[in-house]
Amino acid sequence: MNIIAILIPVALLLGGLGLAGFIWSIRSGQYDDLEGAARRILIDEEPDEELLDVSQEK
């Protein structure tokens, strides 16, 4: 039964890590804009450089 002396702290530590991650994600605003994230994946990256080029040519 001594094994639980290791297993329980390990279980708590892993769970605690998940909890810490969750709280960090709330703090850093990951839940502020739930709909936006779903749309942003549809934005292509390439035009970004074109836009930059245009602005530099000006």
Next chain:
Amino acid sequence: MVEVTIHPPVGRQRSAAPVPNGHALRAVPVGADEHALNLLVEGVHCANCIARIERTLGAREDVTEARVNFSTRRLYVRWRGEADAARVIVDTVEGLGYGAIPFDPEILASQGSEESKALLRAMGVAGFAAANVMLLSISVWAGLWSDMDASTRDFLHWLSALIALPAIAYSGRPFFRSALAALRGGHTNMDVPISLAVILAATVSLIETIGGGVHAYFDASITLLFFLLVGRYLDLRARAEARRSAERLLLLRATSALVETENGSVSYVAVEDLVPGMIVRVAPGERFPVDGEITRGQTEIDASLVTGESLPQAAARGVSVFAGTMNLIASVAVSVGRIGDDTLLAEIVRLIEDAEQGRARFVRLADRVARWYAPAVHILAAATFAGWVLFSFVGWQVALLHAVAVLIITCPCALGLAVPVVQVVASGRLLKRGILLRSGDALERLAAVDTIVFDKTGTLTMGRAVLTNGDEISDADRTVAMQLAAASQHPLSRAVLRAFGAGRPPADAREVPGCGVTATIDGSTWRLGRRGWCGAADRPVMGRGSELWLSRDGVPVAGFTFDDDVRPDAARTVDTLMARGFQVELLSGDRREVVDRIGEALGISQRRGGVSPTEKVARLRELEANGRHVLMVGDGLNDAPALAAAYASMSPAAAADVSQIQADLVFQGDLLAPVATALEVGRRANRLTMQNIGLAIVYNAIAVPFAMAGFVTPLVAAVAMSSSSLLVTTNALRLKREYADGGK
């Protein structure tokens, strides 16, 4: 329930000193040399919009951050340099075709988002603790049948206590606070038995653990909290949307105005500091900041705010204008008449507020249940304790243990989930059909609706002009009209373009405010505009709606008539609704004849024209007094008070912002069918909610006697609670399937 409170902006006592730039007022300094601006952006509805705004702003040298929050339709911009750049930023966004309104985040304090974050954190902590404590509890339960000795069990109990107690103290706060507030106010709510159950269960379990006892309810109390927090978070999210859009109403009021002094110089002055008699200059595209009279200039005004009429009205010297209406074509000077709380806009806001207080009397089903449920639970628990103390010899500790078991078993875990889960599923169904559910309890109210009152313009009709005599126009005239119309932004010009297609605007095309467009084509002077301006004053009136004339060198050659088009499925939807037993009525601010014609066409016999916003509210009150539950469907700002006063309300997505804020549901597209769909989903959702509450009650009726008899061990409590929660959740998910099967 008052979620949407409208109050004048506070904390902006500014001096009358001229400020360089109206928008700079809203910029706040960040760090040493940076400024930031918060904007509400209108018209953002896809990924492209996000990308266009962020990239265009990001391409500027001085902008260090530009981020659109899609959920709240807010834009945050940060830049290096002076606050004055705010004007350029706003112009840039507006240049892209989006409405941009700067706001002070302190005025629109987003309590909602703070609350939701706090709930999420509490949920995370409770979830973590529940999972771990459950893990330990399973070992303890397994130990009941195997050979776990007392010391191992005590160790596991202590460990559970160590995890559960801090977690309960942290994540139970939303309930404890609300329960305390209720008790202080001398009444009780659902949170009182919840808090009692959780705190008592934890305390008794701790005492058991200290004494080396068998019964510890740590797992039950923390899972209870977790399930309840899930329900509460879902509930909050359903209501957050409504609160957010209320912010926009504040922004319809202009915040600063360009004041002319006697020597001709101009300066920006905060609206609060305006005095009647001052002369204010209003540029095209701006809203009038005050009620007043035009003293110079000629323009057209979008007065849909006041009249609900979507077509612009010509306005010249001497015409009265109202705060909140939009100046469309040319810059005008206005002498300030009434300001602030005396304006018509403020009056409409007051009407809405009054109406809302009426609606606040609506008590949600969950709260109605709580009213008798909470006392019943307390009495049962107290009776259990008293019974065991009086009629047995087990001692008060065991009696208390049984009483706690009753509290845990009766805890409205299933009830707390029953309503929010149905709501989330139902709003998901509605959203897929282009209907946005804006207030949490709207579904409940929809289910009770028996009378539907429609507004005309923009609701039964599309709210935009359609050319009706296109076939009568010769090809040559048609070509000229296309060219002239392309040079104008006027709604009637656009209607011409929609009918004929866009032409190439002539080089010298010029728009004359309040008259029309003129240009030289092939050596002749052509005019497209008002009848008098085109020399057609003596021609007979054509059609029933608006008209435009085309003239060549002062001789009228063609007349165009326009009408507002009825939504394509309006007749069918009205028929369906009547067939389902709803009483349908038509209330419109428009002229009698028009209302009669549309009512006739759609088969609505109950109809009234020329109704003012106040009269609409009065009619709704009258229906209410007759015991009817009214669904108001309307779009104009003139409908806003009626929307707020009605038992339930719907607005098309093209409606004025303020009306959308007041409406419980907003529907998209050209069809009217969503009204029928929403009523149907509302009824089904309500049936499911009732079933869920029934299930929860049946479950209690079975479990409570066992708990009172002292048969409910921690294992039974945990299993019973989880299974009942699963049961109601699964039942709620039936809405999805049921609707997919036969709901079409």
